[in-house]
Amino acid sequence: MKLLINKLLYLLIMLFIISLISFLAIHLAPNSFFASGDLNPNITEESIKHLKSIYGLDKPLYVQYFSWLFAIFHLDFGISFSSGEMVKNEILNRIPITLALNITSMIFIFILSLYLGIKSALNKSTFFDKFTGQLSLLSFSMPSFYLALLGVLIFAVNFEVLPISGLHSVKDDGSFTYYLDFAKHLVLPIFIIVFGGIGSLTLYIRSLTIEILKSDYIFFAKARGLSKKQILRYYILPNLYPPVITILGLSLPGIIGGSVILETIFSIDGMGLLFFHSALAHDYPVIMGILIIGAFLTLLGNMFADLVLLKLNPNFDTK
Numbered sequence: 001m002k003l004l005i006n007k008l009l010y011l012l013i014m015l016f017i018i019s020l021i022s023f024l025a026i027h028l029a030p031n032s033f034f035a036s037g038d039l040n041p042n043i044t045e046e047s048i049k050h051l052k053s054i055y056g057l058d059k060p061l062y063v064q065y066f067s068w069l070f071a072i073f074h075l076d077f078g079i080s081f082s083s084g085e086m087v088k089n090e091i092l093n094r095i096p097i098t099l100a101l102n103i104t105s106m107i108f109i110f111i112l113s114l115y116l117g118i119k120s121a122l123n124k125s126t127f128f129d130k131f132t133g134q135l136s137l138l139s140f141s142m143p144s145f146y147l148a149l150l151g152v153l154i155f156a157v158n159f160e161v162l163p164i165s166g167l168h169s170v171k172d173d174g175s176f177t178y179y180l181d182f183a184k185h186l187v188l189p190i191f192i193i194v195f196g197g198i199g200s201l202t203l204y205i206r207s208l209t210i211e212i213l214k215s216d217y218i219f220f221a222k223a224r225g226l227s228k229k230q231i232l233r234y235y236i237l238p239n240l241y242p243p244v245i246t247i248l249g250l251s252l253p254g255i256i257g258g259s260v261i262l263e264t265i266f267s268i269d270g271m272g273l274l275f276f277h278s279a280l281a282h283d284y285p286v287i288m289g290i291l292i293i294g295a296f297l298t299l300l301g302n303m304f305a306d307l308v309l310l311k312l313n314p315n316f317d318t319k
Helices: 002-027 045-055 061-072 087-122 127-141 144-158 176-213 216-223 228-265 271-281 284-312
Strands: none
Touching: 002 061, 002 284, 061 284, 087 127, 087 176, 087 228, 087 271, 087 284, 127 176, 144 176, 144 228, 176 228, 216 228, 228 271, 228 284, 271 284
16 A cells, blocks of 8 residues: 555656646747737737637746646646647547557557567577567667558558558448458557567567576476476566566557557547647647646556556565
8 A cells, every 4th residue: 555655646746747847848839829820810919919818828837837737637638729629528539549559559569579589588599589589670670650651551552451541431330340440440550559569578578588597496497397388387477577567667658659650640530640730730738638648647557567566576676
């Protein structure tokens, strides 16, 4: 319980620091949504001042910050400059698909990296080991946006086996065809995220497994006549889970941040695409809302990883 309270306090402190830095960075940017001529070439300065007073942008910066900070603790992220809708509603409408993409990708990354890394270590210097090594190097050296465009060109344009963009091509009638079409739209984005995430983790697991295989307890386990499956289950995997879960927790921000690029390329109506459009329009409330939600999910994911590590090993130090 004490650890959970400490983690929650840490989460709140980090959210406060992130909110302060993000707020200052956004409001000190040179461009503004209310810049003369951006809304309407004929708009007057009096009209701009009136709009700023409506949104509270005519107040001192510190007053704006604390008013906004007080509001977000009540889950009120303000009103979008562009659409006039509540920011909370816009984010809630788009966050499920972003979470579904990232959580599904994380599960695949975890399973595939464990399989490839362990099998490469157990079959060191074989063809499979060399092939996995080259595939891993290709994975973290290739930019995700280039791989996404390449995937669209090959599978959507040339062979026409996968959709180019969006989430649906058929009407939502609750049939199997609708859900199959939805799944086909997610194949390429999830593949891009997974392929970009397994490279470094696979090499790390391979290296760690090789070190584990050199340890004394593996030698004694083999001397006792334990099979490979028993050694894998009782000795290798329990020693791999803590560092692998830690790495996955640390890689969560990069995966969520990568959603901006992929959702824009594939026109997926999630938080990433909303952030991209809001950044182009200088829509401060939406940008700030997405930054805070993204920071919260990242910190929550790291806290969850620490709790999982503590469950796996009660003596593990998660401070």
